[in-house]
Amino acid sequence: MLQQPLAAAPDQPTEPTSWQDTVQWRINEMAERVRRGQEDNVYYFLQPVAELDGAHVLVRGRKKLMFASYSYLGLLNHPKINEAAKAAIDRFGTGTHGVRILAGTLTLHEELEQTIARFKGTDDAITYSSGYATNLATISTLVGRNDWVLSDKWNHASIVDGCLLSRAEFVRFRHNDMDDLARQLRKAPAGVSKLVVADAVFSMDGDIVNLPVLVDVCRRYGARLMVDEAHSLGVLGKTGRGIEEHFDMPGAIDIKMGTLSKTIPAIGGYIAGDKRTITYLKHVARAFVFSAALPPPVAAAAKAAFEVLEEEAPARKAILQRNVEHFLGGLKALGFNTGRTVTPIIPVIVGTDERAMAMTHLLQEDGIFALSVLPPAVPDGTSRIRANVTAAHTAEDIEDALAAFARAGRALGVIA
Template sequence: MTDTITATHTPPAGDLFSKFDDLIQTRETLLASGVEDPFNLVMEKVLSPTRAVCNGRETILLGTYNYMGMTFDPDVLEAGREALTEFGSGTTGSRVLNGTYQGHRECEDALKEFYGMDHAMVFSTGYQANLGIIATIAGKGDYVVLDIDSHASIYDGCAMGNAEIVPFRHNDIEAMEKRLRRIPEGAGKLVILEGVYSMLGDVAPLKEMVAIAKQYGAMVLVDEAHSMGFIGENGRGVCEEQGVIDDVDFIIGTFSKSVGTVGGFCVSNHPKFDIMRLVCRPYVFTASLPPSVVATAATSIRKLMHGANKRAHLWENSRTLHKGLTDLGFELGTKEPQSAIVAVIMPDLERGAMMWEALLKEGLYVNLARPPATPAGMTLLRCSLCAEHSAEEVQTVLSMFERAGKAVGII
């Protein structure tokens, strides 16, 4: 019989993980308080766009970005099954090699029809769409003027392209113009905006911002990840809602929100856009989406064109939840509902985590968002509504928030 020796490993000098020590300590402190890990929830079974089994309990889903509830649409599922049977489980190659199947072209055709644009390019994720497009068109010596609350993928695209990053205060039209005014004459300029900002769910003043960008000769890219399918008469996003869809140069989006699957895209009317397929590294050097995924995406996109009734119901859900939480005494990220995201501001991370866990025990899942991802160091409980949430479910959600809020001492 041999003795079992448990070794304690001491990190070596120059440990590359030492930069994460503060975050590791914050996480350990949080878990030591007895709170369940809010960033490691397992869904044991997904029952519908609005329900799943978590910790053995049926739970209402209010943090999935499944805005239009397309994940269980019968036509979408059938399209995926047919493509899986006919074309197999994956492409095993890049789009520029063997990875372009008929389904990829059909998906891009659906996007062109949806937006009324000349060009569409599908990426393997929405993150890669931003990374690839931004890094390719804005390089060394160019300037990217962007909202300081821009998504991580936008910042990463700027870094990868090595462009000069010029941030401005969130949704501040005057601050954006000041930045543009200071850029050297003749330099390449790209203004990057988002239709809906994912943390607080607030909408950008695109009409004014796009007009100013054009006045200074800048190209404009708008990320519509959180507005596609829902905002605008035809679900084309804030660009459509504010009447600037024909004035922007690029619209970036994702399939992992309203479309209900995974992938990303860029649409554009620029006459030279097709060269991007040969020079955009995250497109050229990444395996393309599986045929079943692009089939579900194409089917979902075409159905979203006719989703007016769903959009109307989702707006009603958003207004009801926003008013109900305000009436209960919660502090929200926006004074009025602006999107399908309703952000509830927490006093701090510890009580935010306690509130998150209390809601989960009630049978409700929301997102716990913390710094540095959130603006102004806020801790948020981020609710994302779905067109498949019934009016009754929204009332149930409000009751859960009331009980949990009182139990934790937030209200």
């Protein structure tokens, strides 16, 4: 993600001359970029957090206000979730006997999947070891040679990698442009299987996919629809059930993907859908068949988190929405460019890589844990600070963050 131009390291050639040289050149180049960033005091990736205290974290002896968290509803360290994880260790230990399809399935795994299916309104569900593995395995299992897979251009990297791995005809349509999607679908040969994949909430800009029109286009052209709800679970819908609830369209999505590491404070990913599809994935998806099962405390924590969502989501969502409106409104009033976001993912677009990294430095020194996002994760010229608001923030926290952003923005000439 460090993209500023740098000279070659002293011990490497300027231009690689062989495959081996190319690999080593890339390794050396990244090492040099990291070293320069650290030397210039603008490298803030991979910071080790020593303690969690609500919306605050302790980093290298300094307490900072966290604005890079995916814990949208503030469920990290929720007592019910923590107790469930501890009880699972007492009962099952810290691991399993292997992969799920052989000796690794516990009653906990079945209970978690039943809980997810109930929460998402489907027949069944499957869980994987990570959200990335979920997209990679599911897409590459559902489509293959001679099929078509169509992906929004702003989809997450895990979706893109799943499409590439599938070896299907991979077509990208313009971001949230359903007319372009329809044009691409019309090009598909008659009789081919078609899968359309989109994020529900786009992770770099915070905007929401146009689900009503997306569903209409997919049905019109006979395509199955898969939606990644990594950033919409707990965020969209009155009870946090996601984008179908947000648009009042229950059952509109064929394949519902989500993660267990954002609103749900664990690790892993899931697919919720009809029983036949889930059975197929459990016997064919390589990242499920050949990956070790989720550890018992993780599965128990995720299950408890869904139960907490059912009990507490409306109240926590009200706090989250208040915080989003407070922070986003404050940034706009200061003159920052926040793009098209309508969710807790709030991009503060500053333009150049150097300016984004300098702003990260000023914010971090001011006690705000926020990070820059640079190309190729975002288009050239749109480097940004991606600030995530959560229900753990207080109104005072929001005001403190706005003041810090104002100081940094003025110091760098981002705002007047």
